[in-house]
Amino acid sequence: MASELIDKYMRPEHLPHIWCPGCGNGIIMRDVAQAIENLGLDHDKVVIVSGIGCSSRAAGYMDFNTIHTTHGRAIAFATGIKLANPELNVIVLAGDGDISAIGGNHLIHAARRNIGITVVVFNNNIYGMTGGQYSPTTPRGEKGTTAPYGNIDRSFDIAGLAYGAGASFAARGSAYHVQQTISYIQQGISHKGFSIIDVAAICPTYYGRKNKKGSAVDMMKYQRDNAVMQDKAVTMTAEELKGKVIIGVLAQVNYPEFTKEYQKIIDRLGREAEEREHR
Amino acid sequence: MGKTVLMQGNEAVVEGAIAAGMRFYAGYPITPSTEIAEQSAVRLPQVGGKFIQMEDEISSMAATIGASAAGVKAMTASSGPGFSLKQENLGYACITEIPCVVVDVQRSGPSTGLPTSPSQADVMQAKWGTHGDHPVIALSPSSVRETYDLIIRAFNLAEKYRTPVIFLMDEIVGHLREGIEIPDPKDLEIINRPVKKFAKQNGLPYHVEEGEWVPTMLPFGQGQRYHITGLAHGESGFPTNDNATAGKLVRRLIDKVEKNYDDIVQCEEVMCDDADVAVVCFGGTARAAQSAIEQAREKGIKAGMFRPITIWPFPSRELEALSKKVKKIVVAEHNDGQILLEVQRVVKNNCKVDFVGKIDGSVLTPPVILSKIEEE
Amino acid sequence: MSTAKKTTETKEVKKAAAKAPAAKADKAERTKMEIRLTGSGGQGVILATIILAEAGIEAGKYVAQSQAYGPEARGGSCKAEVIIDEKPIGFTKVEKPTFFMALTQKALDQYAPGLSKHCIVLLDSSLETPECLLANKVYKAPILESAIKEVGKAMTANIVAVGAINAILNLVSDEDLHTAVMSHVPKGTEELNEKALKVGMKLIKK
Structure with missing residues (x-):
């Protein structure tokens, strides 16, 4: 099955990928491909947009219309693509630094606008491409090369941030929870409006090693053993949720979608112009 | 030629751009270019085009490039401070060869400076503002009528050479109102990007025939899949660390403008x-x-x-x-x-x-x- | 898609031939009008110059309209200009006003020193004429008061002014001026502005 998926949705001539052994990115990239397969989307109508970072290289490996843009700006490029041609299924693949630090402004405004794009976050709690600096999702107290004495920043909950900004679909998955994550990505792509799936990735090379999290397998086991479903999480205190990996759909709401609302303006102006002509 | 109408320079940018085929505008308000955004917001949906006010200057530039990659002629406009913010993505448009027009209605600087006062101090920023060696085409009009004609030329050059074109205006012309005769659309020369399907799926989107400078371009969603990246890339469009390939790319990008001096330069x-x-x-x-x-x-x-x-x-x-x-x-x-x-x-x-x-x-x-x- | 031109020949350069400078007599006849209107932001002096420019086009002239203003949308000094000429206009800003109007004392005091004895001046009646004011002729008219009392809306002062200015300068026919005003006022205010224009015209005794 995996090889069929690779043949159909990847660009084998550009594999193997640049990711380290044990990295969670490959699993999440596969989840995206599987979700597209399950939905039966037209290959040629799917656009994959990425920014800069380890996970952003996924765009080059996937056989769709793919565009690898500048750091933090994937959502802004995606906004232009989607508005110019709303027929396209536009999917943004981004890391935690890309989407919530340098690109944080675009994230909250795309959520507010409720433009119908899907964002899949490869959230590995660290800047991997540049060698292990702390990111906005590095937990407080943990280490990075630029937080040698422990991170004193508080960390972002990306799905919660997007929901707070107006995202109409927000979910959380993990590298370990493959079936659930595929399902959330599917739901996100089908959703009419801005959707985000924040997926806990693993980075054994930098985040794992810096913070003594053990091997890649240990990190996967951690996700398995510390997962809390969304339904349960809402009944738990912040203290109880410390160190837990929350899985599930945080919110699904129906708001008017941006490109459809814009089309209504175009249609209305067209009708008015026609009426004026007939008068 | 029709009736003479009174028009502001900034309005002429929009009217000319629409005549050139602009159907997408992404921008952020900034004096003295704001009328370009306002007029685009009014006019674009009237002709089936799209306007979006983005959250900042950076995303305005990004959305403009994105729309162009999807096959729509796109423009953004700003003034000094915003033009500075657009520079990184301007370089992205250069290396990925995605056509677009960037209007800079210059104002006094540095920094916030004198927002309502004229200046022409972005000449060097227009050339060297984005990092790295790259091609630049910049045009500057001196009347409202010329603004109308020249913005059409800006789109034509952007499409023909697949490069961002900077429309370097100043407050003097941007906020000037003069009488202009709007040319008949059928008298205008409109150039569209060279579109051609590749020989095969995931073919060579950046392949250039011998004696040519500009690769053909197929918009996203039209049946052939390929990759666009701001990394150095070969004809396949995929990233490379090969020095010879990277050097060949940058040389071609510069040459496609420099070697077409006769076609591009006007004085x-x-x-x-x-x-x-x-x-x-x-x-x-x-x-x-x-x-x-x-x-x-x-x-x-x-x-x-x-x-x-x-x-x-x-x-x-x-x-x-x-x-x-x-x-x-x-x-x-x-x-x-x-x-x-x-x-x-x-x-x-x-x-x-x-x-x-x-x-x-x-x-x-x-x-x-x-x-x-x-x-x- | 055309390929690069390989030619090294000199390309065509847009050329305007050396024109003989205008003869002296010709120059005397030249009726270049440089109009500067001043007031405070929100009084509509910019719109007034736009309407005069529109009127100039109706009369088949060349026009160049521009403005200078500070960051305030309301209050603060505001200067708007229009040049109306028989010939194409070079420099687009007013250098030596042939007509000047002030609606506020602040604007008058600020711009009066730049006027010459060839200038025609229109001042709101509420203003004190500064001693330094040089002018060919000074008109005083209750522009602001008429807008409030006769038209019934202070906001129409700029249209009252436009009526008065055309009565002084005879830029265009009353019909052309009417057309220019109507094409620039918001829907639903046509009647009000028509009245303002008539009030303005009557302020100047012919």
Whole structure:
């Protein structure tokens, strides 16, 4: 099955990928491909947009219309693509630094606008491409090369941030929870409006090693053993949720979608112009 | 030609752009370019196009490039501070060869400076603002009518050469209202990007035939999948670390503009044939220079004006020829000497080069230029 | 898609031939009008110059309209200009006003020193004429008061002014001026502005 998926949705001539052994990115990239397969989307109508970072290289490996843009700006490029041609299924693949630090402004405004794009976050709690600096999702107290004495920043909950900004679909998955994550990505792509799936990735090379999290397998086991479903999480205190990996759909709401609302303006102006002509 | 209508420079940008086929605009409000966003918001949905006010200048540039990748002619506009913010993505459009038009209605700087006052101090930023070696085409109009025609040319050049084109305006022309006759759309030359399907799926989107400079471009969603990246890439469009491939790419990007000098560069000479003194100026400054040379002629001084319409690439050949005929060149611009550097580079010791500039937000007037013309 | 031109020949340069300078007699006849209107932001002096420019086009002239203003949308000094000429206009800013109007004392005091004895001046009646004011002729008219009392809306002062200015300068026919005003006022205010224009015209005794 995996090889069929690779043949159909990847660009084998550009594999193997640049990711380290044990990295969670490959699993999440596969989840995206599987979700597209399950939905039966037209290959040629799917656009994959990425920014800069380890996970952003996924765009080059996937056989769709793919565009690898500048750091933090994937959502802004995606906004232009989607508005110019709303027929396209536009999917943004981004890391935690890309989407919530340098690109944080675009994230909250795309959520507010409720433009119908899907964002899949490869959230590995660290800047991997540049060698292990702390990111906005590095937990407080943990280490990075630029937080040698422990991170004193508080960390972002990306799905919660997007929901707070107006995202109409927000979910959380993990590298370990493959079936659930595929399902959330599917739901996100089908959703009419801005959707985000924040997926806990693993980075054994930098985040794992810096913070003594053990091997890649240990990190996967951690996700398995510390997962809390969304339904349960809402009944738990912040203290109880410390160190837990929350899985599930945080919110699904129906708001008017941006490109459809814009089309209504175009249609209305067209009708008015026609009426004026007939008068 | 139709009826003469009163139009502002900034409005002419939008009307000309729509005539050129612009159907997407992403922007962020900034004085003195805001009317371009406002007019686009009114006009684009009337013609089936899209307008979006983005959250900042950076995303405006990104959305513009994204829309163009999806096959729609796209534009954004700003002024100095916003133009600075757009620079990274401007470089992205250069290396990925995605056509777009970026309008910069210059204002006094640095930083927030004098937001409502004229300036022409973004000349060098237009050329070197984004990092790395890259091609630049920049055009500058000096009247409302020329704004209309030249923005069409900006789109044509962007599409033909698959490169961002910078429309370097100033507040003088941007906020000027003049009567213009709108040309009949059927009299306009409109160029669209070279679209061609590749030989095979995931073919060579950046392949260029022998003797050509510009690869063909298929918009996203039209049946052939390929990859676009801001990393150095070969003909396949995929990233590479190979030095020879990277060097070949950057060389082609620069050459496609430099080697097409004759097609891209435009300049105007006014009363230069018998001139002893030539005023070199561009954009709104040309209006003061025009009056100054007329006044000089009335006083018996043979003065002329040389006006680059294409700022980048700079019209070196034409200016060099002129510098061998005149005794003196006076460079007049609303900055502390930016085009001056180009003029000095080109003219060398062929004739004397004088300079008159403005850096305080006020306007260069004909008497100030005239006295420089008269100076021994 | 055309390929690069390989030619090294000199390309065509847009050229305007050396024109003989205008003859002296010709110049005297030249009726270049440089109009500067001043007031405070929100009084609509910019719109007034736009309407005069529109009127100039109706009359088949060349026009150049521009403005200078500070960051305030309301209050603060505001200067708007229009040049109307028989010939193409070079420099687009007013250098030596042939007509000047002030609606506020602040604007008058600020701009009066730049006027010459050839200038025609129109001042709101509420203003004090500064001693330094040089002018060919000074008109005083209750522009602001008429807008409030006769038209019934202070906001129409700019249209009252436009009526008065055309009565002084005879720029265009009353019909052309009417057309220019109507094409620039918001829907639903046509009647009000028509009244303002008539009130303005009557302020100047012919």
